């Protein structure tokens with residue numbers, strides 16, 4: 350038996366960041382939107398825990414127990430007092446270290462896949478608790494759609510979305526470390542106010558209104574990401590010049606995100622970004638996307 354789970358990437362349409370807390374994390378008003386770029390995690394019984402990864406960025410993914418998929422399997426196995434005897438294969442399509450929560454997606458995907466394979470009977474709330482232990486963004490990868498994350502981003506309130514939004518993601522050459530971007534935020538923003546969600550942004554999501562959403566998106570980590578990766582300013586300019594309604598850094602970056610009017614506009618902006626030479630790749634995706642979902646449960650092939 351093997352189980353395959355598909356998990357989406359995310360963009361933060363609002364990322365409001367407060368001051369550093371005593372535990373080193375930052376309180377957030379983090380409006381997550383799941384987008385249609387996916388990793389797939391397949392769990393198959395094995396003698397011991399083993400991680401493999403395929404895809405263009407596979408070489409950048411750790412295959413040891415620091416991999417979020419491995420940590421998810423170990424956490425679930427520990428909770429249910431059983432061995433984590435599973436092979437997890439990650440088919441990776443989400444850019445690595447790009448601010449699109451690819452590692453978090455694999456953590457949520459592995460958790461759901463192992464849960465189905467081991468038939469633990471864990472409740473949704475139990476799975477969400479394990480996700481929150483794995484990382485601030487992991488609960489959202491399980492839930493998908495759109496949600497407001499408060500606390501360090503792990504406390505979720507699901508949001509209504511009234512229509513499809515069409516995005517382009519420009520993948521940068523290189524990655525950014527999330528802790529380094531938060532540290533740069535602290536340096537640049539010594540008096541950060543308490544974060545709050547924007548009512549105009551929540552209205553725009555509810556209405557499915559791309560122009561209104563474009564006027565309301567914001568990312569408090571963007572100045573920090575630009576400070577550490579100044580070339581991103583050229584990518585943002587190229588997408589804006591090509592007609593994007595809004596251009597912003599995705600989360601801690603360095604992937605940049607462009608909101609467009611419709612699917613055709615997204616293809617035009619993606620082509621212009623590719624031609625601009627300011628990014629490694631440009632990917633089109635629509636939102637909202639479904640959270641972690643079992644897409645296949647199959648018996649092994651007969652030998």
Ligand SMILES: C[C@@](CO)(OP(=O)(O)O)[C@H](O)COP(=O)(O)OP(=O)(O)OC[C@H]1O[C@@H](n2ccc(N)nc2=O)[C@H](O)[C@@H]1O
Nearest residue numbers: 373374375448449450484485486501527528531600601602
């Ligand atoms: C910035 C965001 C926006 O959604 O995502 P990415 O752009 O990295 O994908 C998140 O806040 C990243 O969440 P995630 O990547 O899960 O972070 P974690 O593993 O929990 O924490 C990694 C490190 O990021 C910093 N961190 C994270 C979350 C938070 N609310 N405050 C923080 O200061 C801390 O330095 C922490 O040690």
Ligand SMILES: Nc1ncnc2c1ncn2[C@@H]1O[C@H](COP(=O)(O)OP(=O)(O)O)[C@@H](O)[C@H]1O
Nearest residue numbers: 415416417445446447448449450451452453455
């Ligand atoms: N399954 C995974 N996929 C990708 N990166 C992972 C994974 N597990 C752990 N990591 C580590 O997490 C770091 C951040 O990766 P990722 O989640 O892709 O980016 P981001 O946090 O910017 O969205 C990587 O540099 C890598 O060392």
